[in-house]
Amino acid sequence: MNLSNHIPxxxxxxxxxxxxxxxxxxxxxxxxxxxxxxxxxxxxxxLTIALAVKILTVGPQVYVFGxxxxxxxxxxxxxxxIRIIFEVDAxxxxxxxxxxxxxxLGAIYSLAFMKNDxxxxxxxxxxxxxxxxxxxxxxxxxxxxFFVFLEISSIASxxxxxxxxxxxxxxxxxxFKYMVVSSISALLVLFAVGIFYGQYDVLNIAAIASVxxxxxxxxxxxxxxxxxxxxxxxxxxxxxxxxxxxxxxPAPITMILVVASQASLYALFRVVFxxxxxxxxxxxxxxxxxIFGLLSMFIGVTMAIIQKDIKRLMAYHAISQTGYMLLxxxxxxxVLANPAALQKYGITAMEGGIFHIxxxxxxxxxxxxxxxxxxxxxxxxxxxxxxxxxxxMKYTTIFFIIGAAAxxxxxxxxxxxxxLLIYESVYRFNxxxxxxxxxxxxxxxxxxxxxxxxxxxxxxxxxxxEVKEVPRSMIFAMAALSCIxxxxxxxxxxxxxxxxxxxxxxxxxxxxxxxxxLGGM
Amino acid sequence: xIGNLPYVAVVIFIGLGIYTLMFKKNLIKIAIGVVLIENGxxxxxxxxxxxxxxxxxxxxxAPSGQxxxxxxxxxxxxxxxxxxxxxxxxxxxxAMMIYKHYGTLDTDQVRRLxx
Numbered sequence: 001m002n003l004s005n006h007i008p009x010x011x012x013x014x015x016x017x018x019x020x021x022x023x024x025x026x027x028x029x030x031x032x033x034x035x036x037x038x039x040x041x042x043x044x045x046x047l048t049i050a051l052a053v054k055i056l057t058v059g060p061q062v063y064v065f066g067x068x069x070x071x072x073x074x075x076x077x078x079x080x081x082i083r084i085i086f087e088v089d090a091x092x093x094x095x096x097x098x099x100x101x102x103x104x105l106g107a108i109y110s111l112a113f114m115k116n117d118x119x120x121x122x123x124x125x126x127x128x129x130x131x132x133x134x135x136x137x138x139x140x141x142x143x144x145x146f147f148v149f150l151e152i153s154s155i156a157s158x159x160x161x162x163x164x165x166x167x168x169x170x171x172x173x174x175x176f177k178y179m180v181v182s183s184i185s186a187l188l189v190l191f192a193v194g195i196f197y198g199q200y201d202v203l204n205i206a207a208i209a210s211v212x213x214x215x216x217x218x219x220x221x222x223x224x225x226x227x228x229x230x231x232x233x234x235x236x237x238x239x240x241x242x243x244x245x246x247x248x249x250p251a252p253i254t255m256i257l258v259v260a261s262q263a264s265l266y267a268l269f270r271v272v273f274x275x276x277x278x279x280x281x282x283x284x285x286x287x288x289x290x291i292f293g294l295l296s297m298f299i300g301v302t303m304a305i306i307q308k309d310i311k312r313l314m315a316y317h318a319i320s321q322t323g324y325m326l327l328x329x330x331x332x333x334x335v336l337a338n339p340a341a342l343q344k345y346g347i348t349a350m351e352g353g354i355f356h357i358x359x360x361x362x363x364x365x366x367x368x369x370x371x372x373x374x375x376x377x378x379x380x381x382x383x384x385x386x387x388x389x390x391x392x393m394k395y396t397t398i399f400f401i402i403g404a405a406a407x408x409x410x411x412x413x414x415x416x417x418x419x420l421l422i423y424e425s426v427y428r429f430n431x432x433x434x435x436x437x438x439x440x441x442x443x444x445x446x447x448x449x450x451x452x453x454x455x456x457x458x459x460x461x462x463x464x465x466e467v468k469e470v471p472r473s474m475i476f477a478m479a480a481l482s483c484i485x486x487x488x489x490x491x492x493x494x495x496x497x498x499x500x501x502x503x504x505x506x507x508x509x510x511x512x513x514x515x516x517x518l519g520g521m
Numbered sequence: 522x523i524g525n526l527p528y529v530a531v532v533i534f535i536g537l538g539i540y541t542l543m544f545k546k547n548l549i550k551i552a553i554g555v556v557l558i559e560n561g562x563x564x565x566x567x568x569x570x571x572x573x574x575x576x577x578x579x580x581x582x583a584p585s586g587q588x589x590x591x592x593x594x595x596x597x598x599x600x601x602x603x604x605x606x607x608x609x610x611x612x613x614x615x616a617m618m619i620y621k622h623y624g625t626l627d628t629d630q631v632r633r634l635x636x
Contacts, residue, residue, distance in 0.1 A: 144597055151604045155611060162615055169622030170633050176548065176615045183555050183608045184542070187562050190601060191535075194562070197594065198569040244634045 005070045007051045008063040008086045011096070012135050014047075015040050019128035026121025034111045037124040041104040041131065048100040052093045056502060060089035060516045062141070073517045081204045081517055087141030089513060090502035094354070095138040095266045097499075098361045101484070102259045103131040105477040106252040109369055112471035113252060113376055123163060130156035130256060137263040141517060143193045144203045146267065147186060150232075153260050154182035161249040161257075174244035181241045185228040192221040205275055206517035209510060214279040222280065225271050226288065232264035235326060236295040239319050243303075246315035247381070251372020252477075254311065255365035258318055262357050265322065269329055269507060277510040278337060286334025290433065293326030297440045305447045309381050310371045313451065314364070317407060320440060321360045327437060328353020328422045331429045336508070345425040350504045351496055352421030358495075359414040359488060363406035366481040370400040373470045373478070374455060383454045390456040392467040397456050399478040404452060406485050408445035414485050417492035527568040534561030548616040548626040555612060559605045563598050570594030 003010075018040035026033045055061055063070045063086040073081050088096070107127060114123060133153025140146050162175030197203060199218070200211050212218065231238035242261075246254050272285060300320030307313035332350030335341040373396045374389065375381050390397040406413035409420075419441060427434035469475070488495055506512060534557055541554030570591035576583060578592040616626065623631050 144600075148600065148604070151608070155607055158611055158615070162618065165615065165618045165622075169619065172615050172618035172622060173631055173634055176612070176619060176631075179608070179612050179615060180542070180551060180555060183612070184558065186604075187555075187558050190597075191562050191565060193597075194566050194569055194594075197566075197597075203593075248634070 004050075004054070006063070007047050007054070008061060008088050008139055009065075011044050011047045011051065011100075012132055012139070014043050015128045015135075016132045019125050019132065022125045022128065023121045026124075030120060033121045033124045034107070034114075037128060038104070038107045038111065040128065041100070041107050044131070044135075045100040045104045048093070048096050051088065052097055052499075055088060055090060055093050056498065060087065060506070060512070062087050062516055074519065080202050080207045084145050085141040085204060085206075085517060086139045087206065087513070087517060088139050089516070090499075090506040091266070091270070091354075091504075092138045094358070094499055094503040095263060096135060098262070098358050099131065099134045099138065099259055102361055102365055103127070103134070103256055105365070105480055106256045109252045109255075109372070109474050109477035110250075112473040113372055114250065117164075119163075123160070126156045126160050126163075127253070127256070129153075130160065130253075130260065134256075134260050134263045138266055141205050142203050143196060143205055143208070144190075146205075147190050147193060150182075150186050150189065150264075150267075153263070154179070154186060157245075157249075157253070157257055157260055158182070160253045161245050163250060163253070164248075171248040174241075174248035177241045178245045181231060181238075185232050188224045188228045192224045195221040195224075204517060205270070206514040209275050209277070210514045210518055212276060212279050214276070218276075222271070222276060222285070226268065226285070229264050229268035229271065230289075230292050230326075233261045233268060234296075234319050234322055235292045236299045236319060236323075239296070239300070242319055243312050243315040246318060246368075247309055247311040251311075251368050251375065254315075254368045254372075258364050258368070259361050261318075261322070262325075262361060265325060265357065272333055273336075273507040274510055274513045282336040283334050286330050286332075286336070289326050289330035289333060293323040293328075293330055294433065294436060295323070296320060296326060297323030297437065301440050301443045301447065305443065305450075308383050310374065310383055310386075310451060310455065311368065311381055313383075313447065314367050314371055317367075317444060317447070318360075318364055320444065321356070321364065321407065323440070324419065324422055324437065325353045325356050325360070327426060327433060328356060331426050331433070332504075332508075335429065341429075342508070345428040347501075347504055347508070348421055349425035349429065350507070351500050352418050352425060354503050354507075355421065355492075355496060355500045356415075356418040358499075359406070359418045359485075362481055362484050362488070363403045363413070363415060366399060366403040366478060366485065367407065369474070369478050369481070370396050370403060373474055376470055376474070377467045378464060383451060386455040387458040387464075388456075388460045389464065389467065391460050392464060393469050395469055395475050396478070399482050400452065400456065402482045402485055404445075404448035406489070408448055409441045410445075412486070412489045414488035414492070417489060417496075421496075527564060527571070531561045531565045531568070534558070534564060546628045548619060548628065548631070549613070551628075552609065552612045552616060556605070556609055559601070559608075563601055563605075566594045566598045566601065 022033050065084045136149030158175050158179045162171045165172035234242040304316035328349045332346045335346040406415040409415045538554045538557030575588040575590045578589040
């Protein structure tokens with residue numbers, strides 16, 4: 001038995017096993033739960049990196065459940081795949097890497113951040129389940145399996161958002177909103193899966209894509225899937241759950257929730273590019289996604305400026321940054337049917353959008369963690385009550401500056417690299433879109449200058465005399481994210497060439513995706 | 522005999538569910554709305570696998586030549602029902618927590634998070 005063929009399932013199986021071990025261990029020793037979680041997620045991280053190296057050198061990997069060999073997609077001469085299949089290509093592993101890094105750092109940060117809470121074994125168990133759900137959503141090659149993992153991640157994240165709901169009302173309120181939104185979206189995804197199954201008798205994404213007729217029913221399914229997945233990703237005008245859920249969840253969970261939203265965004269791109277690709281009316285759907293992106297960018301940032309709660313402000317910025325990804329990829333989709341324009345600026349626009357997913361996960365995660373550090377030390381999230389904290393929390397101040405500069409797109413941080421790719425290429429598609437994107441970037445900077453000024457600058461305040469720097473595990477998580485941000489900012493070419501470009505090409509080239517499962521039929 | 526009647530029922534279920542979600546102000550009724558949509562989707566899946574005068578899909582016990590209904594939609598529906606129970610339980614328990622803190626289930630009064 002060659003273990004390296006089984007890596008895709010091990011990445012999911014190890015956290016899943018740990019998720020059910022943690023409550024048992026918690027009976028014996030409460031402290032051990034966090035350490036076990038961190039260990040399981042670090043194994044997942046190492047395996048994900050190993051799988052990424054394999055995929056980027058050899059090509060897409062498939063894992064077939066229950067087959068005699070993991071790569072046997074079509075047993076005994078069948079024309080279509082009947083088993084559940086994981087299909088991990090460059091785009092999936094790109095999202096997988098983000099998931100692995102963020103969940104690992106989230107677990108480390110939780111070690112100190114959550115140490116005063118009760119019910120920790122449940123917290124870590126849910127955190128592991130949320131990670132499993134996200135890995136599953138990005139790895140799976142099966143529509144129904146996607147629905148199952150979507151529900152796993154939503155149920156775990158609702159329980160985590162309302163984790164402090166036993167003591168406070170607001171987390172429960174946010175959790176209720178998120179639960180209703182995510183169960184409706186999951187059910188409509190299931191309805192679309194039913195439409196596909198009724199027509200083509202298969203559930204495998206590659207198999208559906210290869211027989212896609214783009215009939216009236218397929219248009220209905222597309223009309224269900226696009227808004228629903230955009231809603232789960234937090235795009236305006238379906239964003240009402242985002243600020244509540246992001247601001248009420250504990251800080252490490254908020255960081256992971258950002259990636260969970262992006263897993264839905266990944267699913268949206270997978271549906272339009274791998275499932276429909278050229279058969280849909282690319283210009284119309286592309287413009288719909290661009291308009292979602294524009295609305296998210298602009299409304300997100302204008303709502304952020306007026307916020308007083310630091311995490312709520314950052315949550316609106318998360319909506320606004322999602323807009324950049326939708327804009328970049330939307331432009332790529334709009335010119336999909338036009339090979340000349342696609343070569344000239346479409347691919348660059350998509351590279352910008354996809355690169356922005358990873359950058360956003362890193363700097364927004366860092367910013368949410370600094371907000372968590374402020375809350376941990378001062379006990380408040382209200383910006384009007386903070387002030388002069390740079391005197392007491394030197395490391396947190398530095399990390400906040402790095403995160404804020406990255407989100408505002410200042411060089412040499414990673415936000416600049418992906419935003420520049422988007423500006424350049426979108427300008428050649430439609431100059432107005434690029435100008436709006438730049439204005440939003442300036443407003444973002446303005447809003448973070450305000451946060452920096454009101455939280456960190458100013459004289460020492462008497463009520464914060466006891467405030468100390470946060471514990472080491474929280475510093476470590478923030479420092480690791482800062483290093484990644486600076487590394488990506490200094491060497492963007494390296495990342496774009498080796499990680500982002502293969503991811504974009506695996507989205508655009510539908511035949512490569514279907515061929516991996518169907519063997520070049 | 523029944524023709525397209527199940528699909529009509531699916532539309533009614535999902536329509537009623539969406540109506541409940543949009544116009545009812547009680548958190549428990551919102552939970553009921555979600556369950557209605559879920560039932561509609563489950564009925565849709567099970568109807569897709571229906572074949573006229575077919576029998577249950579147990580391969581070893583079927584008389585030869587007899588048509589069988591599709592087993593896959595039934596497996597999907599079963600999974601979806603199990604997930605649905607978890608979702609409903611979670612929605613109701615969160616509603617319970619809200620009632621404990623706010624003393625009401627009216628959505629107009631459960632509004633501390635806004636702006």
